[in-house]
Each structure stands twice: as C-alpha cells, then as structure tokens.
Amino acid sequence: MTDVDVVVVGAGLSGLSAARAVVAAGRSVVVLEARDRVAGRNHGQVLDNGVPIEMGGQWVGPTQTAVLGLVEELGLELFPGYVDGDGVTIYRGNVTRYGDWSFGLDAQTGAEVGRMVGRLEELARTVSLSSPWLTDRAAELDSMTVAEWVRAGTDHQGAIAFWDTLVPGLLCAEPHEVSLLHFLFYVKSGDSLKTLFSTAGGAQDARVVGGTHQISERMAAELGDVVRLGCRVHSIHQDDRGVRVSYEGGEIRAANAIVSLPPALAGRLHYAPPLPPARDALTQQMPMGSVIKIQVVYDTPFWRQDGLNGVVMSMDDALSVTADNSPPDASCGIIVGFFEGEHARRAGALGVEQRRKLALDMLVKAFGPKAAEPVEYVEKDWTAEEFTRGCYGGRLGAGVWTQFGSALAEPCGRIHWAGSETSDIWNGYMDGAVRSGRRAAAEILDDATT
C-alpha cells in the first residue's frame, strides 16, 4: 500500500542525513525538495573569477563531530580560516586594532563585558539541553528577554553596545527578540559563548574546500533518484496505516514522514488530522533570523599585508561582522560580511547599490581606501528565500521554551521532526542539522525494529 518506508520533506543537511540513515538501515526512502537544488541553507555559487563561494552556512568547528565525520566520509576536505594578524573593532567612530582577547574594547568596557560573559556562561551551564523547560528557574529565565537581562545587569553603554552586536551576530535577531533561556540554551548547545564567537578552535574554525553545499550534493548523489527536486509539499495526511505526503504534481505514501523544515515553515503545511495545539502554537512563534550575507571580492587579500586577519566587529555600522573568506590559495581576497537582525531588515528594504555602499563604507573604515574598489560584490538576503525565509535559524522569544518547547521534536503520530532547530547539540548549526536528521531517522528505525 505504500511507495516507500519513509518520506522526507526537505533536502537540506538534516533531511538528507535522515534519508541516508534510513537507507543504511535497509529501508526505502523518498526525499521531496521544493527547490531545484539540494542543501537548503547551504548554497554554493561561483565568483566571476571562478572561485567557489558559499552564500549560506560555511564554517565548521572542532567539536562539531557529526558534520566533520560526514565531511570526511564523503571525501571532502577542510581548510582552516585565515587568522594571522589583528582584528578590528569599530565603536563610536574609533577604529581599534587588537591582537588579544580584548576585542578592541577599552579596559573598562572589556572588564564589564568580561564580567557579564562570565555570568552568562555560568547561567548557560545550568540549562538542560535535552529539556530546556526543565532547567532550574526555567520559568524565570524564560520570562525575560536577553535585553532585559542586559539592562538589569549593566548601565555601561559600551557593554550594552557589545551585546547589541553579539546577539544578532549569533542569532540574527535583537536581544529583546530572544528569550534569555533560549540564548543560554543556544550558547550551551554550542559549548560556550567563547566557542561560538571564536574563529580558530571555535565555531568559525574551518571551511570545506569547494563549499559546504557539496556535503548535501554528495549525499544526494549517493541516494540517487529518490531525491526529487521541484516538489513543493503542501499537505500531509496520516492514519493508522501510514502517511500520504502531497506535493504539486503528485503524492508519496509511506509508513512514516520526516519533516525536515524549520518550524516556521513546517507550520505552513496542511496536516490531516490537524496537529495538536502545542505543536501548532510552536510553529506560530519560532521565527527565522534576519540576515543578508555578502561577499566582497578584491584582487588580493590586501589587509593581510597590513597585519589584519579580516575580522571586524562594528558597533557603529549596518554591516556589523566580517571575516577573511579568501580561498585557500589566496588567489583573490574575499571579505565575508553580515547584515544581521534590525540591520538586515533595514538594509533589505534598500537597493543593492545602497547596501553595497553601506558595506564598503564599513570596510574602508576597517581596511583603508583600498577596500573601496572591490572587483565583485555578491549578496544573499535569506529572508527573501521562499523556502527558508530567514537564517541562521529559528529562535524563541520570551516564554516559548517553557510553554511549547516539548513540542519541538516530539513526533506527532507518524510524523517526525528534523532540522537544526530540533537539535540539542549545535542547535542552529550544520552539525545540529546532521544530528537532527539522524535522530529523526532513529526514532522511526527503532520503532520499526521492536
């Protein structure tokens, strides 16, 4: 009566990881993908000069063992990000170079930020990763936003500006848009704040030669024609016997479904019978982050000659974070940058020329006049992507974890939920996506073998 054992909705890292696990267990699978490509929030492009770049997720770090193992298994190679030299911080018109852990903050600001980071790391360690709503004092931590925690914790303008840049840097959302409990969960999920914002040894440690989208492409190639592109799923019916997943142009019957979409998009499918209230409510309130990723290309990574590593944090500019994104052979110089949170929303309403100007203004402050003349400028506004609608991932505002968090990964009958948003380890990252797909597949396979 069924076409396959499992039907997977979404051919990003999580969906393909799930499908691969299903196939490895000797079961049959079909993966339905709305786009005409796989890889979801990973997306490879090629510059005019022939250099491959990534317009989506690109970095991996040493504790991301799931995605690292997969990279190796698929025969892909890593290269370290460029880290030699000083970083730059821009604040109140001052452009400060630093080669230590000061982040270019003055002593007083640095001390205040350090104190607060310590306090936050301490709080983060109290969070239950598997069940954040069971954390000690969960109700209290979830009843306040990160902004409220910052305001209650300091009057120091520099420290406030730091958090106002750091939080969007991690979640593409403003501190008042994020529950403190969610932020603590997110931090612990990726080990620590220091790990999250670090390059070497941290979340921005290394890249995949040729681009991260190849991880999905190679999985899809292995899976073969069971991965079907251009199939936008619109509804899922389930009953005692199985699921029927309908897309424009057809339908697949299976014993189980894995929906490998962020909750905000998963909520847009039609479910029959309807999903329980808590699951539905969750999908109403896990919005995606706002980010425009840009790559600015130069003939050479000229900042390296000035002793700069390309990392810039600006608390003054719309483009708030950059890094050196040049290819391993340094055949050209590339700066990757991000408009995040409110900056992304405002910049998104402008034209490309205005955004380019905003970006170059910031890069000139950081790297000097040479930065004004790139050979190419490319960008991607992830909020405009119909089948993602925001990056890096979904976030939870005040109150959602404690009220609806248990619905995030709990299966609804024959429907299982994957996607990086459902991972307790490296939530929101590629590593979390891989783990989530395997976990969803295991739920089904474990069931099937008992």
Added chain:
Amino acid sequence: MTDVDVVVVGAGLSGLSAARAVVAAGRSVVVLEARDRVAGRNHGQVLDNGVPIEMGGQWVGPTQTAVLGLVEELGLELFPGYVDGDGVTIYRGNVTRYGDWSFGLDAQTGAEVGRMVGRLEELARTVSLSSPWLTDRAAELDSMTVAEWVRAGTDHQGAIAFWDTLVPGLLCAEPHEVSLLHFLFYVKSGDSLKTLFSTAGGAQDARVVGGTHQISERMAAELGDVVRLGCRVHSIHQDDRGVRVSYEGGEIRAANAIVSLPPALAGRLHYAPPLPPARDALTQQMPMGSVIKIQVVYDTPFWRQDGLNGVVMSMDDALSVTADNSPPDASCGIIVGFFEGEHARRAGALGVEQRRKLALDMLVKAFGPKAAEPVEYVEKDWTAEEFTRGCYGGRLGAGVWTQFGSALAEPCGRIHWAGSETSDIWNGYMDGAVRSGRRAAAEILDDATT
C-alpha cells in the same frame, strides 16, 4: 478572464463585511470559507435546555459603532449584561466581595495598581494607532515586554499578580509574551484600559439576542450562494491581470483578493510570487492567544440572590475570569469563564473532567457549594480549532511592531489584508473585524473607481 471582481478568503465578520461592501458597490464577489459554517471566531451553540450560547466572541460595547450599526441594520437585538450586585476577587486564598472600583484589592494593592493603571493609560495615549511604529519612543516601548515594564515599575506582589491576571484576560497571553508597545496600542485601540475591562459601558456591555454568530449568518444569507463553505484555500497566484485563488476542489479568478485571516494563518497560504520579506516575517511572529472558553449551566442564576453579579477575578485559579452569562429571561443561570494564556495551555493538556473540576473549584470559592452541581458544562479550546488556532486574536511580542508592523495591513499587489488584527480601532474585537473588512474593500473600490 475573471470569475468575479473580488475573492474573499474567510467568512468571518471581516471577510463577510468586506464582501458586503463589495456587493454594495455593485461589484461581484465570492467568499471562500474553509469551515462548514460562517462566523469564524463567533460560534453559536445550543445548550441541552434549548438556550442559545456563544462559544466565541460575545460582547459588544457602546463605542463599537461599526458592529453596533451592523447589528441594528441586520435586525438583531441587544440585551445588557447582568451587572447588579457585587463582584468577587480571589487572591491568596481570600475571597473578597466588592461593589466599587476597588476590584476587591486591599487598599495598598489597590493604590499601587491604580498608580500603574494611570501611568499605563498615560503612555497609551501617546501611541499612534494608525502607525504604532511612529509613536514617540516607539523603539524603547517596543524593546520591552509588559512583564519588564511591570517589574521595573513595582515590587508589590499584589500588583504584579493583578497584571499577571489582567494581561491574559485581555490578550490570552502572558505579560512577557507581549510587547509593551503592543499592549499600549491595544489599550488605546479600545479607548482605555478601563473601557476594556468594564462590563456596563465598557467592552463587555451588551450581547446579541440569540448570539453574535447571527451577524455573520445574516450577512451570508444576504450574500447568498457566493459564500462557499468547505473551501480551504491553499494558494494565491497573482500577476498583472488578476489573482487566482486555489482551494481544494477548485479555483476562483478575480481582479483582487482580500485575505481575511489572522496573520498567523494567512502566512500558511502559498503565494506566487512570494510575498515580500517583511510581510512573511510578520506572519512568523504574530501568534494567536491561548484560551478555553467554558459555560457552566445551573437551573437558576443563584448567585444573584446572594447579591453577586457573577464577575469573578481569581489570581489563584486556572479559571481566572468569569461573568454572568444567563439568558435575558434568566430561565437558567449561566456562568461564562475563561482559561487564558498559560492556564489555557496547561488546562488544554488535561481531560475535560479535570478542566471541569478546576472550573468548579473556583466557582465554589466564589459562589458557594451550589456552584458544585451544574446541570451542564460546555467548553471550547480555540487553540485546537484548525481554522483559527487561538483567540481572541494575534499579538505582537517585543520588537515586532517597530520592525514589521507596517506590513500588517499594507496590500501586497492585488492582495489586501483584513481581519481584526489589522484594525486600528477595536483591534482584536468584533468591531475591529467589521472595520477591517470595510477598509480592505474600500482599498479595492477606491482603486477601481479612479
């Protein structure tokens, strides 16, 4: 090339009001409704004893001129809510009767609440109803939750408990789930906090004989067979020539569409071309409130003999607000009550017998042992309703008004947005729904006549 001039999605008060305005202007319309009934968040039922009751919105007030005019025009009649006698407040085990504006609060709590209500009304008057994001200090007011405002404003436990009951009472959401700017907007939209929580002369002044669902039913009867039930719309295509609205079983072509669904549900349709990022992002973060409405039926309104008006506010119980909902002839006694916000979510996870017990426990505290033996108990969990997914309406958490508010009612090409959530007057109420439908129709008609 088109079937009709305007296609309306949703046959609630707003959609039907829009359709009526279109027809009144001599244009043609079709209304597509997913349910097998009209009236959306109004819903009539009949008790075992034959008395009609309302499981959705039921009250109207004197400044709600749009819905009041419609009620009169459609030949329906009003009757006043029962208000004679004392109210009851339950707090920390104390059951207090009151016949004044004290709300049964002790003098100190009352003074603190009074001071804060005054401050809130003052702040509310500063809000721009047409463009809340242009309010003076909008960014500041929107960057904090109501909970943060309360915590910053008082340490008084009684006052905090009051707000923790009042805010869910109005929005079916907790204070930390609501932006201060949104709360201020909502309050001013309905005139004042006093108006919102008042019975006689306020938002709970009068009811419609036979039930508010008749407003929609009579509009639908007038419109005739252009109102099509059981048509769940799933996608809207638009181009230079018009719109194509597809539902299970067919499609309608029209010059324009009016989507008369709350944003959380409107976001679940498929749009081609895709909607702009700001509109899409708004639909990701305007979740519906959580409420279970109950009606508890007795042979007589026995509390009246005890000098009670049926209004109870409990800061101790899951059932936090009640009122006398007996029919005009008092042929039986009915108490209407609400599980709201977190109470609704917790109660929703229980069985009906447990909810009934929670409700009766509270009613016995307020009205004595006679309350323990109702002749009937009925309830409706609006979060479980597939085509509403929460009441009373959609709310905005911290940051959303200032970032995405302008997308709430701004047409996207040929698609216009109605629904009470889009109204600047009586937002979230039946009156706002009627106004929103007329406004959306006027946008199209004004365009068409130029």
